[in-house]
Amino acid sequence: MRGGVLLDVPPKHWGCPSCSWRHVTRLAAVHAPMHACPGAGGMNVFGTPAEQLAAVHHVVRERDDYVGSERVQLAPETGRPVMAVETHYADGRIDAAVYAPTAVAEVGA
Amino acid sequence: MAWSNSKVFAATLLDCLGNTTAIDLDADAVKAALFDSTITPDNTVTSANTALGAGVWASGQKSNGGWSSGGLAIGTPTWTRSTNVNTYDGADVANGSAATLTDVQGVLVYDDPITTPVADQGICYNYLGGANAVTSGTLTVVWNASGIFTLTAT
Numbered sequence: 001m002r003g004g005v006l007l008d009v010p011p012k013h014w015g016c017p018s019c020s021w022r023h024v025t026r027l028a029a030v031h032a033p034m035h036a037c038p039g040a041g042g043m044n045v046f047g048t049p050a051e052q053l054a055a056v057h058h059v060v061r062e063r064d065d066y067v068g069s070e071r072v073q074l075a076p077e078t079g080r081p082v083m084a085v086e087t088h089y090a091d092g093r094i095d096a097a098v099y100a101p102t103a104v105a106e107v108g109a
Numbered sequence: 110m111a112w113s114n115s116k117v118f119a120a121t122l123l124d125c126l127g128n129t130t131a132i133d134l135d136a137d138a139v140k141a142a143l144f145d146s147t148i149t150p151d152n153t154v155t156s157a158n159t160a161l162g163a164g165v166w167a168s169g170q171k172s173n174g175g176w177s178s179g180g181l182a183i184g185t186p187t188w189t190r191s192t193n194v195n196t197y198d199g200a201d202v203a204n205g206s207a208a209t210l211t212d213v214q215g216v217l218v219y220d221d222p223i224t225t226p227v228a229d230q231g232i233c234y235n236y237l238g239g240a241n242a243v244t245s246g247t248l249t250v251v252w253n254a255s256g257i258f259t260l261t262a263t
Binding site: 030044046061063064065068069070071072073081083084086087089092093094095096097098099100101102103104105106107108 | 112113114115116117119122205207213216218233235236237238240241242243244245246247248249250252253254255256257258259260261262263
């Protein structure tokens with residue numbers, strides 16, 4: 001059998017354990033689409049493969065430290081500073097999207 | 110002391126504007142490396158001490174599995190200007206194969222290909238706000254919509 005190019009990539013179904021978001025992608029490369037999740041305060045979180053949805057939950061972690069003058073990422077729906085959204089799987093795996101503040105510099109007279 | 114803020118290295122700015130270094134922000138393979146809570150970053154250090162493996166960045170790096178030592182490249186870097194604000198941005202960074210990491214407190218953004226006068230010179234550091242962890246999973250650094258860093262001319 002000869003190798004060949006896969007012309008029609010099979011669809012991959014995604015969902016979110018914290019909201020009703022559902023999505024389908026057709027990409028050959030490793031990927032995970034993001035969406036603004038109302039269940040996570042509107043933060044952009046990664047989709048979960050649909051076949052794993054039943055055994056997954058999100059944990060939203062607010063920033064541990066003071067915000068001060070940091071340009072942190074705020075949850076659009078709550079205004080709270082979110083440090084990470086963790087995805088906990090039934091088998092003990094944990095993924096995390098960690099939200100980096102913007103570093104700043106100013107120059108001027 | 111510990112991590113407390115997100116800053117651009119002053120010495121690196123001077124080196125770039127003074128043509129001391131050939132850092133090319135939107136062309137070089139700039140990387141993000143993870144660090145733990147044992148270090149206290151300082152953006153007023155010398156050029157040499159901004160670099161990965163030097164100064165405070167000589168210890169405390171977190172790596173495992175797909176988050177390899179030295180960190181991961183930031184894809185599609187951009188360096189743009191809007192009025193008086195210049196913004197450096199890029200794609201979110203994630204490990205391709207599973208990793209187990211604990212106490213991930215911050216990120217050093219550095220220029221990997223640059224070798225002289227300072228190899229792996231640091232550009233900025235971003236404080237994640239606490240101890241982050243993954244277990245046999247993916248840790249994705251999601252950059253702020255405002256960019257990885259900004260340089261404002263006031």
